[in-house]
Amino acid sequence: MAGPASTPDLPISGSRHQHSTGIYTSWNGRKRRYTPYTKTPKSRKLKGKHLEKRVSSESQEADDIPLKKFVNKTWYVYQVTPLYRFKQDKASLKRYSRHLSSYLQSEAQKGIGVGGIEDDLGARALFQILPGLVDETGNAEGIEITVSQKENGRNGNKVTLTAILSSVGCRELTEMEGLPNDFERFPVLLAKGLVAPMRQTIVWLESQFDCRIRRMSFNPMLLSWMVAMWTGLYSEPMLKPVELRYTVPATLQGLSYITMTIQQEDACKLWKSIHNGDTEEVLNEEVAEFLQALETHFFHHFKIHLSAMTLNRIATPLAFVGKEGRLKILMTKGVRTVLYHLTELSLENTGLTA
Amino acid sequence: MNAKVLHPFSKVPQPQKATILVIGVEGTQKKQFAESLLRINVPYLLQIRTASYLPLPEDKENTRPNIDFVAFLLDMNNSRSLTSVHDSLKHLDASYFLGRVCFIVSQANHDTIHCTDLTDVTRLCDSVDSPMLSINFEVEEDCTIVARQVLQMLEIAAGMKPGVLPLLVQATGQSYQYVSGEDVDT
Numbered sequence: 320m321a322g323p324a325s326t327p328d329l330p331i332s333g334s335r336h337q338h339s340t341g342i343y344t345s346w347n348g349r350k351r352r353y354t355p356y357t358k359t360p361k362s363r364k365l366k367g368k369h370l371e372k373r374v375s376s377e378s379q380e381a382d383d384i385p386l387k388k389f390v391n392k393t394w395y396v397y398q399v400t401p402l403y404r405f406k407q408d409k410a411s412l413k414r415y416s417r418h419l420s421s422y423l424q425s426e427a428q429k430g431i432g433v434g435g436i437e438d439d440l441g442a443r444a445l446f447q448i449l450p451g452l453v454d455e456t457g458n459a460e461g462i463e464i465t466v467s468q469k470e471n472g473r474n475g476n477k478v479t480l481t482a483i484l485s486s487v488g489c490r491e492l493t494e495m496e497g498l499p500n501d502f503e504r505f506p507v508l509l510a511k512g513l514v515a516p517m518r519q520t521i522v523w524l525e526s527q528f529d530c531r532i533r534r535m536s537f538n539p540m541l542l543s544w545m546v547a548m549w550t551g552l553y554s555e556p557m558l559k560p561v562e563l564r565y566t567v568p569a570t571l572q573g574l575s576y577i578t579m580t581i582q583q584e585d586a587c588k589l590w591k592s593i594h595n596g597d598t599e600e601v602l603n604e605e606v607a608e609f610l611q612a613l614e615t616h617f618f619h620h621f622k623i624h625l626s627a628m629t630l631n632r633i634a635t636p637l638a639f640v641g642k643e644g645r646l647k648i649l650m651t652k653g654v655r656t657v658l659y660h661l662t663e664l665s666l667e668n669t670g671l672t673a
Numbered sequence: 674m675n676a677k678v679l680h681p682f683s684k685v686p687q688p689q690k691a692t693i694l695v696i697g698v699e700g701t702q703k704k705q706f707a708e709s710l711l712r713i714n715v716p717y718l719l720q721i722r723t724a725s726y727l728p729l730p731e732d733k734e735n736t737r738p739n740i741d742f743v744a745f746l747l748d749m750n751n752s753r754s755l756t757s758v759h760d761s762l763k764h765l766d767a768s769y770f771l772g773r774v775c776f777i778v779s780q781a782n783h784d785t786i787h788c789t790d791l792t793d794v795t796r797l798c799d800s801v802d803s804p805m806l807s808i809n810f811e812v813e814e815d816c817t818i819v820a821r822q823v824l825q826m827l828e829i830a831a832g833m834k835p836g837v838l839p840l841l842v843q844a845t846g847q848s849y850q851y852v853s854g855e856d857v858d859t
Contacts, residue, residue, distance in 0.1 A: 539788040568700060626753040627700055629786050642785070 363544065363601050363663065386654045388449070388463075389483070394509040396535045396644045397521070398665035399484065401502040402528035407462070412446040415527075419444035422523050423466065423516065442468045442516065443476070449483065461485045462505065466516045480512030482520060487658035489666070506665035507658065508532060509646070535644045539630035541664065542640060547606040548660070549635040550583075551590035552653065559649065561586040562634035563613065565625055576631065579617055583636055589613075677728040680766040681773055681830075684739035691831035692720040692738045693823070697746030698757045699725060701779060702810050706746060709816035713824060717833065726757050727764035742773050742827040749780045752788040755797070762801065772839025773830045774803045777819065781807045795849035804846055 405411075423442040449461035466480040484505040498504065510517050521532050537545075550561050564578045593608050594601065614625040632641040637653040640646050648657055679694075693710070695703050703723045710721055720738060729737070743765065748754045758776075765774070776798050781791060798805040806822060809815040830839045 536785045538785050540790070543788075624753050626756070626788075627698065627751045629750055630788065 363548070363660075386651050388481075389509070389648050389654045389658075390651050391647065391649065392481075392511055393639075393645055393647045394511050395517075396646050396661060397508040397510060397532050398535045398668055399505055399508050399524075399532050400530045400669055401498055401504045402524075402530050404501045405503045405505070405528050407448065407503075412448070412462075416444050416446045418527070419446075419464070419466075419520065419523055423519055426519050442466060442479070444520070460487050460489070464520065466512065466520060478512070480510065480516040480520060482508060482510040482512070482517070484508050485658050486662060487655055488662050506669070507661045535661075535665065535668070537640060537642055537644065537664075539642075542630050542633045542642065543610045544601075544606050545638075545640055545660065546633045546635060547590065547594075547609045548601050549637040549653070549656070550586045550609075551594060552656070553636055553650070554584070554587050558583040558636035559634065561636070562632075563625075563630060564632040564634075565628040566631045567628060577623065577625065577628065579613065579625065581613065678764055678766050679727060679729065679740060679743070679769070681740065681768055684737075686739045686741065686831065687718075689716075689833075690718040690720065690738070691741050691827050691833070692722060693742045693744060693827050694722045694724060694740045695744050695746060696724050696727065696758070696761060697748075698751065698754045700751050701746040701748045701754050703746055705810055706744075706777070706808070706816065706820070709813070709820040710824065712817065713820055715824065717828075717831075719824075719827075727761040741831040742775075742823075743769055744823055745774070745776045747776060747778045747794060749778060749783070749791070749794075750786045750788060755789055755793065759797070770801045770803060770843075772826070772841075772843035774801065775823065775826060776803060776805045777808050777823070778805060779808050779810055782809060799848050799850065802843060802846065802848075805849065 420443045423444060427442060443466070445465045445467070447463045447465070449463050462484040464480070464482040464484070465478055466482075467476040467478045469476060485507045486505045487507075489504050489506060508521075510520075524530065525532055546561065546563065560583055561581045562578055564576050566576060567574045589612060590609055593605050593612070595605075611626070617623065617625050630642075632639065634640075637650055638646060638648045638657050646657070646661075648654055695707060697703050707721045707723060710719065722737070722740070745758050745761070746754070747758060776794070778791075778794055780786065795805065804826075806819050808819045826839070826842070828834055829837050829842060
């Protein structure tokens with residue numbers, strides 16, 4: 320607490336003496352922590368406000384059809400910082416499509432693309448608005464980018480990359496923060512396809528819209544949040560079981576993973592007994608208790624401390640999520656919930672929510 | 674005196690001899706840490722004892738020397754290490770927390786395998802007013818640096834530094850509250 324005795328007593332240092340020296344004061348009144356470590360929020364909302372409005376509308380069925388695109392595919396999840404001058408009207412989307420197509424073709428001609436030269440010629444990109452995801456003000460919440468190539472010797476086009484930029488729930492989560500005018504937020508990018516077009520598309524997006532796109536990885540804390548939140552959501556019978564996969568420490572040879580599978584109804588019952596059903600908020604303590612209950616149960620039967628191992632992959636009836644940022648959604652009606660949570664995580668990671 | 678609670682002055686300390694107790698569950702690399710402690714040349718007799726948790730077994734009570742300093746090893750990847758330390762703290766006499774305890778956290782830099790927040794660890798350190806050190810077992814120099822810091826604290830606890838008591842060091846320590854403007858955590 321004592322600074323060097325020789326410095327003069329400036330008003331700034333005077334006020335600092337009242338706090339302990341571990342405090343970093345913020346600039347511009349922004350709610351940001353200048354620490355390298357982010358803190359898990361004490362609670363998260365299960366569904367956004369806009370999701371609750373949606374459930375009551377009759378057009379639920381019609382909305383689900385385009386959302387089928389998300390289901391049963393393994394996506395890689397990326398987080399995206401705000402995009403500069405990204406317009407959603409048709410003319411701009413056409414312009415972006417042409418731009419990206421010519422970029423991909425020029426990359427192919429440079430010989431950078433993986434796979435023979437014949438494969439990459441004629442690569443075409445297409446930007447489309449996903450009809451299923453539209454938020455309250457009518458702005459599209461999902462933009463789909465498809466990259467396809469002409470097959471050698473065949474007539475059809477082969478899709479080599481599907482990517483979806485999504486911002487479900489973004490408006491609600493970032494109510495406090497305003498953005499300078501020309502920026503648009505699409506915090507989550509789901510991509511599936513070949514490595515080369517994926518990498519090139521990401522590089523193009525970064526240079527075109529001045530954003531940064533990074534792979535999202537889910538550490539065991541985040542995975543345990545997802546397991547806890549999504550287990551209790553749907554309680555119909557005959558759903559897939561809840562699964563937790565742990566990696567065994569490297570010192571043990573011959574064993575790489577331990578998977579714990581629980582029936583959906585049992586896991587749901589456990590969650591309901593822990594979670595306070597009145598509120599939509601899921602608390603940090605409830606998540607910790609849920610995981611602890613499962614781990615002590617496992618220890619009781621098998622004498623293996625799962626809490627000493629790293630949680631690697633989780634499976635709920637709603638989705639499979641892996642630590643490296645791989646995601647597979649299994650139910651159409653849960654797509655929005657998953658996207659909302661991913662948006663929340665992406666915004667936390669880029670420091671835009673408190 | 675209750676044998677279940679470890680007390681720093683239950684036995685007669687020996688001159689030119691210092692004993693450190695390293696506590697950590699299986700999986701936190703106690704042995705590697707002990708080896709890096711031994712690599713440093715010191716002019717006194719250094720004894721390192723390791724344990725997985727407190728209370729220490731009673732049958733070895735008579736042959737055990739006086740414990741001058743306790744270091745808790747935590748692994749950010751291993752949530753059991755943190756819960757075990759929480760439980761072990763109850764078996765440590767309060768006079769240890771006046772500068773004879775420190776927490777060493779490993780794998781704090783690998784964000785992708787954290788199973789708990791670092792703020793939980795800092796909150797634990799703040800609740801007992803003890804210092805926290807971060808170690809990276811993959812880099813040997815880092816082990817040596819942390820070992821040297823721990824040995825400094827051990828020497829003060831063993832009374833080898835004239836005029837310096839562990840209480841003085843602990844009283845001038847800082848808290849780990851990272852606070853920004855509006856966001857004050859207690």
